[in-house]
Amino acid sequence: MRGDHPQRKIGIKHRMIYAGLLLIGALLSCGALRTGAQQDENQKGIDQGNYNIKQSIEFGGRFTSISGNTQTYDTFVNLQQGARLLGFNTEMNSLDHHGTLFDHVSFSNFGYGGDPNVVSRLRVSKNTWYKFDALFRKDENTWNYSPLANPLNPTTSFANGPPGFGGPVCTACIIGFSPHNMNTRRKMGNYNLIIRPESTVRFRMGYSSNIVQGPAFTTIHQGTEQFLLADVKTTVNTYRLGIDIKVLPRTNISYDQIWTYYKGDTGITDFAQPFPVSPILNVDLGVSFNAGASQPCAGTFLSSGFVNPTCSAYTNGYLDHGRTRTNSPTEQLTVQSNYWQNWDLTARVTYSSGDTNVFGYNQTVAGRESRTNLSNQFNTGPVSGRRVAAGADFGATWHITDKLSFNETFHYSNWHDPAAFTLSSCSFFSPNLNTAANFFTPTAPVPLTCVPPAGVVAGIVAHSTSSYPDLSNVLDSNFLKQEQKTNLAEFDYRFSEKYGARIGFRYRHRYMADNFYEALNQVFYPGPTAATAARGSCAVVNPGPVTQANLPAGCTLNADSSIGFVSVPPFSPASAIVPPINEYSGLLGLWARPNQKWKISFDMELFSADGTFTRISPKESQEYRVRTKYNVTNWLNLNGNILIWESRNNQFQQNDTQHNRAYGASAMIQANDKFGMEIGYDYNDVYSQILICYISVAAGQPGPGIQACPNVPGLVQQLSTYTNNSNYGFFDVSYRPMQKLTVRLGANLTGTSGSDLRLDPQALIPNQVTGPLNSKWLHPYGGFEYRFSKEWTGKALWDYYGYHEDPTFGAGGESVQDIYAPRNFRGNLYTLSVRYAF
């Protein structure tokens, strides 16, 4: 299971040869070097017909040398080797501003040829007639940071284990990748057309799409954590029609009709089948291998080398699929007006009423869950829901005097998401992986007809006391709602051209409702004894025989020894699960421009609430922000900011305090047209503490000195602290020693240090990885560009990407994950390119 880390290296010698060849090619292709190189901004283009045309193309290649964990590299950077179109721009402008079809066209691209991010933009316009804008983006999302969703297995070996699992150390237990890794592509397109953009009545049309597809991996918790492959495919299409009407003076009325259609077609199947349970059957044991904790099961491997057939495992029949379809038509009316001299008014009303359905939902389980003896399960049923959202916003600025104005902003939103799932479930049970399940033929009426899968024969069903119902109809209905009203009132005063201040008050009222309704109709078959039918919802009330009198309410003992259960709790209308929350904020802001060179602003928000929705939401907070820019001289600009956020939720048994403080400064130096530099530093200090309850038991005992969690038996309570201190520095130097040559050097350097609570202080396995909290992320770069001629420029750029985590835990200072599958990498990228522009 250990992840491989192939070293993507090519020899330095070969790289230099490639680089040289490319450079020579570029030189040859541009012909004789000419003098008189000009800057890009002076690119004149060529006049052809009624148009001035400017074009540039930059192409070349990347050469990479990556060592260490390439999965992490792909997650963070993912720039790979190969030829690239690094940039392509075309711009056409009508010389007389009266082109036949268009006056202006601009088309730009970058990233084609294999980069993870590809962008194309097209803009076309014809003076007062139309504007068209198209944007296409593709994002390759390769994500594989190994500790995430990883069981962090110890190296305890398995008796009789296959190679890698036996021996003194189970090296194959260590999972060197994230079981939830993905490699998806997102393609986004936005296309917008405005007709008669400057006229009294203008029309807008738009279409956008967002398609995500590709393989991703996931796990399912059923007995153990089986490894699954998801074939991701989701699509969203959005269509927009709008009209702007400017009939009244200084007033614009807009109406938009928007339709969004979502399609989710992701399918999931079992992925890994590497372990034989018999000569003819392989099974997936999942990703949890902890021999000491009997995971995936006690005695996982038999002396014969086969998997213990009583283990939890999946065979190749797992499937999870459904077609999700969500319609969301939305209407929006916006009015903006300056009709009255001293008033700026904006109002917006939106209403969206959509529906969602999952068609053809089908989950098929094949394998074994040892706790319940489940071997096959078929889940199906329709899902239907709605999303209704209404919004009303109003903003007004009243210019009371030349210097004093009053701002009023009101925001109202109300959405609710009712949704229901009617699940039909058929379960079949087997004593082990090598034995087919048996089915029971009821004589009593049943709510559901189940067709046994191939190989399942009539016989005594191998139920356990934890087995699921054999037949189940479940109606789950959920209703989630939030209504919020926010009002912000501010007075804004300008003392002079140089100084201004504002003071305001924000009030927000939130009402939430969250109702869940469940109705069950289940049948429990007998087997291996008649008494085994009394399980789950129909377990006997008192130890003793299974009689109607000894069964809970809703259970009916049938003549064929099966037990039916019907549960229909009374439906309660929407009610808030938490009391309505009222939030109050006082705001104060000051800004100053003491002179034309210096600008500084300060604003603060003092927040208080009478309740919170989550434990980590603050009841009180203070936020202070200072930002300043100072143009010291023509060649020196200074920036700085201080941002401080402090919060508390001192409710009983929460003891939550948090802060986020950032202090930054930068300088931009442009000494002359030859030398420029930007340098900066930012320090970020994040802290959080809150009481949490959890369970951590080794050798049957919780840790010493840890107090019990109040009111929750079995859990312990501790103060969970989290610190994350980040130092970020950067510089970027550009130097042009001669007219044709520009040299660039820079770096972005981030160092993070911090700590968090270790939840398993007494665990024998050092399985907590805090790598990201003690890490360095470095990106220095450098390069030069040489302008061979007016049209041709050659570029060479070097980038270094380095990621290093410092392990802090474990007896030896490192966790097993750190030892066997570190996330560190070093990557050198060389980009050689030529740019042709005219």
Added chain:
Amino acid sequence: MSVRRKKPRTVFLLALGFVFVAAVLSFGGQLRGQTSANKSEQKRYVRQTDPSLYVGSETCKTCHEDMPVKGFFKSFEDSPHYVSTLDSKKGPEWHGCEACHGPGKEHVEGGGDKTKIFTFKGASAQEISARCLDCHQYGEEHGNFARSVHLQNGVGCTDCHDPHHAKESQFLLKAKQPDLCYGCHLDKKQQFNRPFHHRVNEGLVKCTDCHNPHGGFQARQLRATASQDLVCFTCHTDKAGPYVYEHEVVKIEGCAACHIPHGSSNPRLLIRAQVNLLCLECHAFSADAGGPQATPTFHNQAQKYQACTMCHTAIHGSNSNKFFFTP
């Protein structure tokens, strides 16, 4: 409780005091110098409509073809603002240079006297914005700029846009995003340079994809989806739902309850380095009735996993499993 009750009252009294002082200063200033109103600040920028005050852009060109820099007028001709000269229906106050700089007759007759025409250099953010918004204040994009955080902090249109020397032809920006935004928001540059980050520096996503720098009705100047949902769902469409089994915090508090949207040293841009610790901060014993369930006693942290999401894979919501085991 008494502390909580005092705060709104204190803020209210402070606001009243502020308004009183501001009103006295303001009206006092007006009474002292009614004549200065036209000279410096006006409640609203009012366009002068007398055609005789205007000279037309071609007249401006005679001096400004290459002044103050070479190709000055040509850059205007290539810019979107040149379209204003083609509109024959509106009066001269809406055309060309004078649409922004005001009538130029006095300026011309004064031999180029800068005091006889409006120059943006040195003008306040409010004055500048008033002129720009006279044309551009329509629809959602600019409709709330008068109340935006940017303008309230003295950041006007020309702090980001440069009609004459734009580095970005689209929207005439002074610099490319995100460098333009980093100019003030240095703390965001730090976040986007963390190992886990949205692809803003790479050019895939722009700050303005999520934020409307011209203000709006949402906090943090955030945009919303077409159906008025969280802006994150514009790209992360599979998280939008609605679901039969909702993880309520996603919809009620938003994605930022668990994620740092710009960038983080923590995987998945989470606000905590370990998923378990993040979950337990809410799923612990809660004094609030009806709060989220505490972790069950069979989730032994000495044996179990660092990430709750290993089992609860569909943590953003599920249509098939109330424990979020399947999507």
